Amino acid sequence: MEKYTSPIYYTDATPLLLAVDCIIFGFDRDSLKLLLFQRKVAPFQAEWSLIGSFVKREESVLTAAERVLKTHTGLTNVFMEELGTYGQVDRDPGARVISVAHYALMRLAEESKQIADAYKAQWFEFDQLPELILDHQQMVEDALEKLRRKTRYRPIGFELLPEKFTIPQLRVLYEVIYQRPLDRRNFRKKILSMKILEKLEEKDKTNSRKGAFLYRFNPEKYQEMVERGVDFVI
Amino acid sequence: MEKYTSPIYYTDATPLLLAVDCIIFGFDRDSLKLLLFQRKVAPFQAEWSLIGSFVKREESVLTAAERVLKTHTGLTNVFMEELGTYGQVDRDPGARVISVAHYALMRLAEESKQIADAYKAQWFEFDQLPELILDHQQMVEDALEKLRRKTRYRPIGFELLPEKFTIPQLRVLYEVIYQRPLDRRNFRKKILSMKILEKLEEKDKTNSRKGAFLYRFNPEKYQEMVERGVDFVI
DNA sequence: ATTATAAAGTGTATTTTTTACGCTTATTTC
């Protein structure tokens, strides 16, 4: 490993390899999914893995994560946030690599499904994941835990829904995240009391004869809520 | 993207400097404090700073943070947790350094105050901090935010108190963390209803003639609560 | 020794939030 030589300072420090890995969540009508990739190179060739990359000298850590997402899904402007650092010495037998895991949330529409083919990736049902390499299993568990926590004080779930959605759809999303049933009527009451939803005239009739009114969230109210850090205990 | 060329893998990746920085909180009777250090080396020599170090090849990131804490305070077994990664390209003019910030909570007793002298550090009142170098100001703000959040679902505040403490002391701690007054009577009711405190026979009379009973938390109940992730909204 | 003082501790009434669940409505299918 070469020593860091350029600047005047910090000459005694050992440079290390720093990577980012992305835990990509998707929500499709009634189930939570995860985007996984089949590794192209050894070791662990052909095994399922999160997608990642090394952080480059001239990019920030978050930029690196965004680059990974763009390169492997074609998508930008996706909600993404740091999960945490995975820094055990022996976590990667290939070398001493520290990884900063990031989790991303995306709406799963038809287009997104084509990602799988285009990028040799596959969307897996969250509760039917294959074995993953390295400590990626742990990263995924931690990401779900974080997602659960985060939804309690930030209406983050919207990131996983299309722009227009029905209240029952939103409820199902929360049921999937929390892994427990939520009362239809109380959920509606609670969510509407927050006044962050705007009712539209359209209905979505894919789930019932009657159809459910579509809503979208009011960006100003949403933003206000994010800043005030309002409780969102469902 | 990452290329694998065994046995030394990842040869095209650029190694970077990875550091850890520690935000060390202390609580002393009725105020929240932060331990800061006067930098010994250039750049920013003699300016106030968090304490940190580079991560070594043969230690985990968390171990590096613990080493820093031990080296600069002499203490081990202190509550410490990752805050997040600070990875902007130009955050350190000395070199491209990514820092993983950690925050630590400690009880401030007489002995701890001697740390300041022994290690050329200084405890500052949280609301009277000097200007800090680099993005350390931001780290400190983020750490307080995280501390506030975390106290909502984990009774983390205890980490800042001595083993035996009174309910009024605990309340003052939460008042300091949340920066707002809490009703004495309701606070007591709430905290006792959680059944994680054990009442002792002793009283602490430093704050009143009558004295307040000392308590300690029940480690089993506490652990159970941590695992269940109970709400701790004060 | 008596009394004033002040924080600690107890109790209770009120308001707000959460939970449980029955009933009505809109639309499609037979």
Add this chain to the structure above:
DNA sequence: GAAATAAGCGTAAAAAATACACTTTATAAT
């Protein structure tokens, strides 16, 4: 036009949060 079914509405009961009056305990001042 009757049956079916998810969507949507309303209300009562339980639980939790809030506000605040009162009592207790020990010390210090007289």
